[in-house]
Amino acid sequence: MNSFTRLVLSTYQQIGIPMAFYSTPHYSEHLHVWLKRGRNWHIEYGGYLSNHLTHNWIALDAAGADYEKMQWWEEVYTNKATNNSSDNTPVNSARELAMLEAPRNNPIDYTQITDVNWLNNLQSTRIGFESYRDFFDAKIVELGLSACLKRYYPTLSEGLAGAALHPVIHTGWAIDVESNDMAAEGLAYMATAFQPLATGANHSNYQPCQLWSPDAPNILEALKQILTDDRTAKLTKQAYILSKTEDYKKLNRGKFQQRLITFDNPDEPMAQFLNKMVTLRLPKIGEDLTASIELLTVIAAAAVYASDNEFFIVHGLTSLHAVLCVLPHLDDHAQRNALGYWFRALVAVVIVQGSPSVIDAIIMLEQWNARKKKGKTSGYQLNEELKTWWLQILQSTTDSLDEHVPKTVYVLKRWAEWQTFSKASHDIFAKAARHITTPNESGGLEDNLWFGR
Template sequence: MTFYSAPNYSKHLHDWLKRGREWHIEYDDYLSNHLTHNWIVLDAAGADDEKIQWWQEVYTSNHSLSPAEPQKMLAAPRSILIDYTKITDANWLNNLQSIRIAFGLYRDFFDKKIADMGLSACLKRYYPALSEGMAGAAFHPVIHTGWAVDVDSEDMASEGLAYMATAFQPLATGPNHSKYQLWSFDAPSIIEAFKQIFTNNGIAELAKKAHLLSKTEDYTDLNKGGFQQRLITFNNPEHPMAQFLNDNVVLKLPAIGSDLMSSIETLTVIAATALYSSDNEFFIVHGLTSLHGVLCVLPHLGEAAQRDALAYWFRALVATIIVQGSPSVEKTVSLLEKWLVDKEKAGEYQLTDEQKAWWMKTLQSTTDSYDEHVPKTVYVLKRWAEWQAFSSAAHDIYVKVARNIAMPNASGRLEDNLWFNR
């Protein structure tokens, strides 16, 4: 199977990514640190050290753009104030979701494993178990891990794996849940399943139930933010959200030994069209950038683990769309059905020099944004376009989505949020 080609990153990018360890993986209680992600994008856009330093200064001070909002600062790495059990192969699975206190210990653990085994072997050994919880911290741990793997940054990868461990959040899987299937070669097609899920009359009631439950003390005491607390309710076997996932969300994938490329193309198009239809809804953005992360890790996994990782991602995306009120999902389904028709007529494509220049220009146009999600999204779409393993119809979708998210506000001011471009 052909996956991404190695990115053409600069020699000094690793020095910057190593510097990312000067700040903690989270700040302001539960917000995720995106500093290194945008450094990767800036480097891919040809930015020099001065521009990368500019982003560090903007992001680490994270000055509020509204006088009504307090400033939020990135924090230095946290010291552990208690004598906590060391993480070893004997107990690493027992300490998952350890209320974030063990992040530094997990990072030390994965630092050593990567040094001893190499990054690829470490991923093959530990990532499959961690992928079950990739919905944790709004996809950011799997983003951090996958983007690190893409540029071969061991410093960043051990942070990502540690974050996947401490933010671990399964969705109706594991020993408390029975009779669930992640993927099957004879399930309904991916787009048909997506359509069936979101035309279910009970979706709105599930979102309402998740919202109300997330406001109870059991969930607010977790201090993980409203979105994550809503998502966590889908792992509660006593409520209908978990049963809905296990009754309805089975990802169609080819049997072991068969090529995954067509399924991967469909998943990228689902992520892109869901983002476009929702007018760049915040958490659906994370769904798209996290799929890039998952795809970067796939070549390091066995065939069963590859399929599980894709299925966990799809399950997390479905739950995300539901808890966010299924924004414009009818439009998403319509775009997906049109894409299926267009795909039948389209062939493979080779990017022309003009198209390559357009993608680079579009990416570069976003790199002054104070909102790192905008360049990150365009970067992922650019990478998928350059993959050229998909149909020209998929490329047309990527272009459409990139144009939508990169369009600046009428005022043209950087401090305006570029997402809401109407």
């Protein structure tokens, strides 16, 4: 057991969460070589699209991928691989992805980021990424990864909705596999893509934000009320219309992100709805978070399944895994805030995307809740047969040209293995994993993620 893992486990013991809840994944010695290679390309490409190269390397490594498979993925994702056809057509020509971009040098002399000014440059329209990356590289060396997270992540977590949740995914997945190179990139991306959702001081004259409370409504009941509220469909339409105006189009963040940004406008009903309706119920400081975390993982998995693997809701699931990987490094209050910011972002994403299959998700969650009440509520452990099944289903995704497929199955597998959740939760994870690995009618690996919209 390495020092990082000992720190994680001891931290969980201190806050009352069973040691088995979190475990460092089994990753190969060569994974860090690949993740370091990720710096050969910029964190974004095509203006605002997020680089997923390293994320899928982690999922492939967990599936036991060899050197050739890891190299194959690099070639596919960077749009260099070709098939055997006479016209030399790229293998991934069906993808929207263009060639990944080389690391950038700023065209102007951008201000160096320091502890004095780092807060003043958040949301710096991406031009400050390299400066922030250099800053966090140095801070990780100076403080160590865990102390760096404890100091900087709580502030950055308020803006985790930026860039369709990809910055927090990059950060949390890096922390999980102990990659300092990737973690510094993720923190820098969180800083420059920083996007709060109605939590800033400019909302104080309206409905104030309360991220979490022990006295908030039951999470399942609150979610049902939010998603079946008559105003929700109107908010979806209003966000769409507003995102098409010139001020939002000039942001050049992509259609989805521009719709999400409308939820931070204090004069619009989207922001007011979040602050009136969305408060995450969490136990008091010092009390065990396990039951709440289990419920959030089930909500994320049920939302992915019921939405027919809707693209941005998949991001909600993979970003929750990222947030959970960060929690051991935060104090009690920052942990709750991190979960509160994530839940708020998930609700906003679901509304922005038109609340796909809301009723189906609610039915799944109600059935899960009923099973929990009848059976053993925690400590479900996988037998050897199930462990083999999870590995095989992850391995079945490694030829996918859509990296979201192995990434999603990898997260579901990790949650299934944590051993503090119930069998009812495990069955939701397994159901979602089966669904996302079902080939569509073409059987094509380039599009075997079932997009609902």
